[in-house]
Amino acid sequence: MKRFINSVKYAAKGLSEIFNTQNNFRIQIFIGLLVLFISLFLNLTGIEFLWIAFAVMIVLLMESLNTVIEKIMDFINPEYNHIVGKIKDISAAIVLIAAVFSVVIGVIIFGRAIFNLSPKYGIIIAIIFLVIIVLFSKRR
Template sequence: MRRLIKSFGYAFSGSAYAFGTQLNFKIHCLALVLVTTLGWYLDLTLQEWLWIAGVSGMVIVAELFNTAIEVLVDLVSPSYNEKAKIVKDVSAAAVLVAALTAVVVGLIIFLPKFC
């Protein structure tokens, strides 16, 4: 049981690191709070909440992986390296794809409620 509790501590530590050091992670967290608030105000259906939860989780997970990859690349390649740049760029692109997917889903769900 102690190992399980410690593993949660490590996870919270990683989340705190990302929140404390990554501007984009903070922006995504703020967007999540705003979308959740708007969803409650507009009384989303269960299916709509499932889509919002799915894409929101996808964006947060992508951002956390991106942060981990960036830190690892900096560790193994502290000086400039073209391949290290490619790894970071592709990792950032994954976050962008996740975020754009979340925006599309959000527009599909929220736009009809305002028209």
């Protein structure tokens, strides 16, 4: 039991490290709180609440992963390095994909609950995102 409590303590230290050093994490927590709070006032189904919770948490998870990767890279190679730059860029891309996924979930669920919008608009956003990746990624 003591070991479990210690693990929770270390995890809490990790969380406060991310919170104190990452501006994006703080913004994502603020937006997440707002989204979760608003969802309480909407007539959502259990599954929709689940997707909203998932959307909020997946961004925080990926931002934490991004922070870990950045810190590892800074530790093993503090100097400017082309490969380090690429790894950090890809790590940032992971967060972006999660964020767009969350927006898609939000548009589908909030769109229906607030504006009676078709879920297809969420899919259209996902299509636009994927098309942008294809169009703007220059092949080398």
